[in-house]
Amino acid sequence: MNFIKQEESLQILPTPPILSSQNTGWPNVGLFYYRHPAHSTTEHYLTHHVLAIAYNQFQLEVRKDSKSRTQLVDNGVIQLTPANVSQWLHWDREGEFLIVTLCPQFMEKVVYESVKGNAFELIPQFSIIDPVIQYTAAALKAAIETESSPNALFGESAATMLAVHLLQAYATCKPVIKHYGDGLAKNKLQLAIDYINANLDQDIKLTDIAELLGISHYYFCHLFKQSVGITPHQYLIQKRIEKAKLLLKNRELSIAEVALECGFIDQSHLTKHFKRLVGLTPKAMRSQ
Secondary structure, eight states: OOTTSHHHHTTTSSSOOSEEOTTTTOSSEEEEEEEEOSEEOOOEEOSSEEEEEESSOEEEEEEETTEEEEEEEOTTOEEEEOTTOEEEEEESSOEEEEEEEEOHHHHHHHTTTTSGGGOOOBOOEEEEOOHHHHHHHHHHHHHHHHOSSOOHHHHHHHHHHHHHHHHHHHBSSOOOOOOOTTOSOHHHHHHHHHHHHHTTTSOOOHHHHHHHHTSOHHHHHHHHHHHHSSOHHHHHHHHHHHHHHHHTTOTTSOHHHHHHHTTOSSHHHHHHHHHHHHSSOHHHHHHO
16 A cells, blocks of 8 residues: 555545645655544555554554554554555554655665665564654654645655664664764765755755765765754755845845745745744844
């Protein structure tokens, strides 16, 4: 079953998601928020690695391949079901849960520098508490709720960090992470910064920058933060705000036009980040 395709998910689940990442343009990570009545699924296989995070308390029976478990799950309890593992589920009352999916091919690409032999296998998990997964899922959910079109760089960055975390915590073959003390080489850092600055008005993708530098997603995110002190997504937002501050001086441009020139979706998207970083709204700054 592919959660991303609603017609397939409705063959297993009784209702469509309340919230979905389907229109975000995130090709490698998906997020789906469900509230379902008591239900039993048929046995099914998943095309993606799936994390299911409970948001309320209910009795759950679950079977993954030949292993079964009956348990009372509560808010924050997580299940991990790797791709191509057979699964059957039953819950006894209304269940509220958040589903995060990761593309298996994306995970393989992300970690090719990290895992010896490029071979790994995720171990199914029936009931875990993991703050990293909870925080990442909550950040993805908030991005969908607060932005009409969350940017690709944020989704890919979150997916990359989540993929590496799953390998470190729940794989049979633990990744051997190379450590570089000095961050990105100066020429590669400058190349990345020049690319971001030249494309502030575009929906920049992590893949594009990593391939430009000839390194993996994970190492780009890790080394960029090591060099600059913030993530690529945070750097992008900061640079867009700096550009907006300059453009706001031109009163012939409306604030909505400034937002689009700087790569924000609309005026409200600009205002949210502007107020967070500058301390006042674009309108208030212009009036000063």
